[in-house]
Amino acid sequence: MNVTRKWATSIVAVAVIGAFAAGCGSDSSSSSDKDKSASSTSTADASSALGTEKKASGDPIVVGLLNLESGPVTFPEYRQAAEAAVKYINDYKGGIGGRPVQLETCATDGQPSTSGRCAGQIADKKPAFILGGADTGAPGAYPVWKRANLAVVGGIPFTPVESNANNGVMFISVSIADNAAASKYAVEKLGVKKASVIYTDDTQGKFTGLAVIAGVLKSQGVDVKTVPLAPNAADFSSVAASAIENQPDMVYVNSPNACPGVLKALKSVGNQAKIFGIDPCTSPPALKTAGDAAEGLYFAQPFDSLDSGSDDTNVMVAAMQKYGEKNVALDSIAQAGFNSVMNMQSALDGVKDLNTDAILKAFKGSSEQPNFMAHPYVCNGKQVPGASSVCNAFQKMKQVKGGKVTTVDDEWISGASLYRPTAP
Numbered sequence: 001m002n003v004t005r006k007w008a009t010s011i012v013a014v015a016v017i018g019a020f021a022a023g024c025g026s027d028s029s030s031s032s033d034k035d036k037s038a039s040s041t042s043t044a045d046a047s048s049a050l051g052t053e054k055k056a057s058g059d060p061i062v063v064g065l066l067n068l069e070s071g072p073v074t075f076p077e078y079r080q081a082a083e084a085a086v087k088y089i090n091d092y093k094g095g096i097g098g099r100p101v102q103l104e105t106c107a108t109d110g111q112p113s114t115s116g117r118c119a120g121q122i123a124d125k126k127p128a129f130i131l132g133g134a135d136t137g138a139p140g141a142y143p144v145w146k147r148a149n150l151a152v153v154g155g156i157p158f159t160p161v162e163s164n165a166n167n168g169v170m171f172i173s174v175s176i177a178d179n180a181a182a183s184k185y186a187v188e189k190l191g192v193k194k195a196s197v198i199y200t201d202d203t204q205g206k207f208t209g210l211a212v213i214a215g216v217l218k219s220q221g222v223d224v225k226t227v228p229l230a231p232n233a234a235d236f237s238s239v240a241a242s243a244i245e246n247q248p249d250m251v252y253v254n255s256p257n258a259c260p261g262v263l264k265a266l267k268s269v270g271n272q273a274k275i276f277g278i279d280p281c282t283s284p285p286a287l288k289t290a291g292d293a294a295e296g297l298y299f300a301q302p303f304d305s306l307d308s309g310s311d312d313t314n315v316m317v318a319a320m321q322k323y324g325e326k327n328v329a330l331d332s333i334a335q336a337g338f339n340s341v342m343n344m345q346s347a348l349d350g351v352k353d354l355n356t357d358a359i360l361k362a363f364k365g366s367s368e369q370p371n372f373m374a375h376p377y378v379c380n381g382k383q384v385p386g387a388s389s390v391c392n393a394f395q396k397m398k399q400v401k402g403g404k405v406t407t408v409d410d411e412w413i414s415g416a417s418l419y420r421p422t423a424p
Contacts, residue, residue, distance in 0.1 A: 049311075049318035050088065056095030060102035061354065063344075064122035064150075066115055066141055067133035069107040075134035078156070079105055081316075081334035082131060084323035085341035088315075096348050101341075103131070112140025119144035128354045129153055131340055132170065134333055138162050151359040154340025156333070163387035167356070169363040169379045170390045171343055171371055172302040172336060173416070175208050177384060179254070180415030181395035182276055182300040183216040189409070190274060192250045194223045196243040198262060199254040201228035208278075209254040216418045217252075229255050229262070240265035248273045256280040260289035267293040274298065279332065282398070282405050298408070300395035303335045303373045305407055312342075312373040335373055342372035363391070375412045386421030 063086075067079040083103060090100045104125050106118035115137035122130070123144055130145055132138075132155015139161040145152055152168035158175075162168060186192040195217050199209020205228075214224045227243045229236070236258065243251050243266065251273045253262050259281035266275065276298045280286065287294050306313050316338050320330060328334060347362045347369065348354065363369070368376035375394030377383075384390040393416035397409040 047318070047322075049314040050322065051092050051315075053092055054094040056090045056093075056098060056100035058099045060100045061096055062102050062104055062125055062127045064119075064125065064127040064130045065103055065105045065133050066108050066118050066122065066130075066135050066138070067105060068110050068135045068137065070109040073110065073136075075156075075333050077329040077331060077334040078134040078337035080325050080328045081320065081330075081337035082133075082341050084319050084325075084328075085316075085338045087323040088319040089341065089345045093345055093349070096345055096354075097350070097352065101345075108135050108137050110136045112137045114140070116140035116144060123148045123150070129356065129359050131155065131344065132157075132162065132168065134158075134336065149356050151356045153344050153359070153363070154336070156336050157387065157390055160386075163384075163390055165389050167360065168389040169360065170387075171339060171377050171392055172374060173384050173387060173390045173393050174302075175204075176212055176387060176419055177390075177393040177414065177416055178300040178302065178395050179208060179212045179278070180216045180393070180419045181413045182298060182397065182415075183213055183252075184220070184415030184418060185298070185300070185397050185409065185413055186250055186252075186274070186276060187217070187220045187222060190250070192217075192222060192274070194246065194248045195250045195252060196225045196227055196246070196248045196273075197252045197254065198227045198229055198239060198243055200231055200256070200258070202231050205229075205231075205254060209252075211421070212419060213252050213254060215420055216415055219418045219420065229258060231257075233258065236261045236265035237269065240269045240271070244269060244271050244273065250274045250276055253277040253281060260286050260294070263290045263293040263297070279398070282400055283331070287400065287403060292403075294400050295403070297400040298397060299399075300397055300413075301332050302375075302392070302395050303332055303339070304396065305398070305405070306330060306335070308407070310373070315342075316373065339372045339374060343370075343377075346370060346372070384416045385419055 069076050086101050086103050095101050106122055108115045108118050119141035129151040132152050134156045136158050139159055142161050154171055157163040157170045197209050197214050199205045214226050217224050227239055229239050253259055255262055279299045279301055304310050304313050351358050351362050364379040366380050368378050371377045375392055377391035379391040381388040384393045393414040394412040398405050399408040
């Protein structure tokens with residue numbers, strides 16, 4: 001995924017909760033009685049998913065969090081989900097070692113200088129460690145964390161700084177692992193031999209489109225044509241026409257902001273190839289704008305979908321219902337926030353002295369550790385080439401069908417071994 005908002009699954013969460021109520025009441029019950037019964041059942045099932053209360057007490061453990069919440073692209077849902085998860089572990093998991101977690105947050109704007117100032121403010125509060133956030137300005141904060149000898153746990157590694165920090169552990173990979181997994185799936189499962197990659201012609205777009213997507217496809221013997229798209233382009237027809245002129249088996253769209261327009265342009269020029277993309281292409285606004293041009297779009301995500309019915313996803317849905325703010329975008333950014341808190345609690349609950357060395361030791365090793373809503377992680381520095389702090393490269397393949405996002409392959413897939421950091 002690129003640095004942009006993920007597809008929102010708040011509708012999915014509502015559907016999950018609503019599904020609890022299906023079938024409640026007899027045929028002879030009044031509509032009002034059915035509504036009351038449905039509401040009662042939904043609440044009971046949600047409470048059941050949360051488990052038995054085990055409240056934390058005593059002096060709080062201060063944990064810092066920087067998160068991007070100002071500017072043209074923001075991720076408030078990461079903090080909102082993390083805050084809900086903290087309330088959940090404090091009420092139901094005994095916090096960490098019986099003590100409650102106190103989350104101290106600072107809003108950033110994507111500029112490293114702002115993140116650096118925020119980091120200084122958080123460091124002054126003497127946190128035990130830092131919960132990684134969704135912050136494209138994070139490179140400005142890491143010098144502060146290192147001077148203060150603070151570990152960074154979880155978060156979204158948008159830049160090489162987070163991805164290679166020796167004081168950090170990251171439970172998911174973005175830009176590299178999702179696109180590498182989708183590219184591997186295209187070849188191994190769908191038999192793609194010729195592809196066109198449309199990418200935004202900027203720094204992030206070139207890295208993802210050329211080094212990751214095109215690089216991984218080429219490593220599998222695919223004949224790849226790359227098609228740059230100007231960041232300010234208003235007409236996508238010529239790009240679409242160029243992408244299909246060599247009759248590819250697949251067109252991969254790596255243009256987060258322009259994705260709906262590119263998909264519509266591909267349809268208008270008669271594209272017959274399979275379409276792949278990044279998951280921003282599948283946000284509700286993007287799908288609405290693209291209409292049937294998005295039908296069949298494949299993409300990869302690092303989490304189980306919130307409608308999967310797994311124990312972990314049920315916990316998140318129930319916790320967000322109980323503790324979350326209204327209208328939180330329950331997208332994969334929010335899942336990352338919840339995931340980071342749950343993994344933090346699981347690994348550190350038995351650590352008596354929360355010093356930086358002990359914290360990092362709790363995560364780093366050669367054995368698999370449970371990864372909430374995601375594939376087990378291994379923090380041995382070898383999971384993603386060129387990203388030593390990233391502990392997991394596995395993804396699940398999703399597809400747009402009937403205007404909705406569905407899981408098309410429930411197996412975890414990784415294409416990380418096919419990625420070469422020096423690929424052109």
